[in-house]
Amino acid sequence: MELDKLRVNGRRLQASLEAMAEIGATPGGGVHRLALSDEDKGARDLFVSWLAGMDLEIVVDEMGNIFGERPGDKVLPPVMTGSHIDSQPKGGRFDGILGVMGGLEVLRTLSENDIETKRPVVVVNWTNEEGSRFSPPMVGSGVWSGELDINWVFDRTDINGKKLGEELERIGYKGSAAARSRPVHAYYEYHVEQGPVLECEGKIIGVPKGIFSIHWSDVYLDGTANQVGPTPMEGRNDALCSAAEMILKVNKLPSKMGDNMVATVGEIQNYPNSRNVIPDHVHFTVDIRSWDDDLVSRAWDDLRNDFKVIASRRGCDIRLEETWKVNHMPFDERLVNGVLKTADQLGYSNHFMVSGAGHDASYMAMTAPTAMIFVPSIGGRSHVEVENTTWEDCEAGANVLLHAVLKSAMEG
Numbered sequence: 001m002e003l004d005k006l007r008v009n010g011r012r013l014q015a016s017l018e019a020m021a022e023i024g025a026t027p028g029g030g031v032h033r034l035a036l037s038d039e040d041k042g043a044r045d046l047f048v049s050w051l052a053g054m055d056l057e058i059v060v061d062e063m064g065n066i067f068g069e070r071p072g073d074k075v076l077p078p079v080m081t082g083s084h085i086d087s088q089p090k091g092g093r094f095d096g097i098l099g100v101m102g103g104l105e106v107l108r109t110l111s112e113n114d115i116e117t118k119r120p121v122v123v124v125n126w127t128n129e130e131g132s133r134f135s136p137p138m139v140g141s142g143v144w145s146g147e148l149d150i151n152w153v154f155d156r157t158d159i160n161g162k163k164l165g166e167e168l169e170r171i172g173y174k175g176s177a178a179a180r181s182r183p184v185h186a187y188y189e190y191h192v193e194q195g196p197v198l199e200c201e202g203k204i205i206g207v208p209k210g211i212f213s214i215h216w217s218d219v220y221l222d223g224t225a226n227q228v229g230p231t232p233m234e235g236r237n238d239a240l241c242s243a244a245e246m247i248l249k250v251n252k253l254p255s256k257m258g259d260n261m262v263a264t265v266g267e268i269q270n271y272p273n274s275r276n277v278i279p280d281h282v283h284f285t286v287d288i289r290s291w292d293d294d295l296v297s298r299a300w301d302d303l304r305n306d307f308k309v310i311a312s313r314r315g316c317d318i319r320l321e322e323t324w325k326v327n328h329m330p331f332d333e334r335l336v337n338g339v340l341k342t343a344d345q346l347g348y349s350n351h352f353m354v355s356g357a358g359h360d361a362s363y364m365a366m367t368a369p370t371a372m373i374f375v376p377s378i379g380g381r382s383h384v385e386v387e388n389t390t391w392e393d394c395e396a397g398a399n400v401l402l403h404a405v406l407k408s409a410m411e412g
């Protein structure tokens, strides 16, 4: 078979995605497959059974990252591709899993056509990309790339106090291989765009130059609880009102800093959360993103000062915690240009862009030449049950992935 005529099997890719969408399916058409939950285990089991059916070398490392390796005809650093199986609470059917099933489809296509590559090709599922049940996100690739300490990661707890390391053991995916990077010739991650750009541009394939800098922080406010009726408005120390003012500061931050930024409060807990008690304790999260690392730092400094002023004016104690930060991560120019060229050669319209969402590719880019492939999210929606991408676009992206992987895997 002529290599440039090779294509993935779009129907088989659709069937794999549909089978995965049943695991943790929600009534609204999405999936609820939190990291290291029973649903995550179910989807991992299915993925591993498919790998086992293909005669690949399967490795599960101590972080629960799953690798399926198809040997090359030489002993050389492999080409790697993959993403994540876990989802947001009531998340979508494509975020993450498309990149794992896309990688699997690439391996299936190579195998059924008896294609011998010079380099091994590896498909990977990274543990806890979402960071929703256990914060921070992307810990599987973070530990593997040497950026995060494994014992610190094992100690992260969910809202019920369960530890990540214990949950990994409970679902049977704490493997014996060391979670340590090895030389990788090229890493490709295939993902839905999760934004509106491709749809607006009318393009099928998105090729990001890299990923935004992301800064996460947690804000804890303490005021004074009291009966709402007899307590006059004057002199209250209302933690929720302090938070309300602060949240609007976050929302206005991008226009204040020059708009090359997005900033969001996505999670809030209010205590005691009773209609007739003045709230005395509030926790909320802040997420700031931009291509410009320095702008993110300056924005956080600015916000911190505003928060302190608001808290003191309202008589509340404030504690600020910087939870997580990654600098913006440019991808490998040679690989990025290769993906753009591949999309052209296959006749798919394409668009050079930037990724506002974080991905395991952020950490991978620290250890290996890395590039990503995006396909459109209908209505630009993601991390929600209605997240959707057409099957044609899923197939198109997988074909770009196939030829990008193939090109790198044939390099001596």
Ligand SMILES: [Zn+2]
Binding pocket: 084, 095, 096, 129, 191
């Ligand atoms: Zn994702």
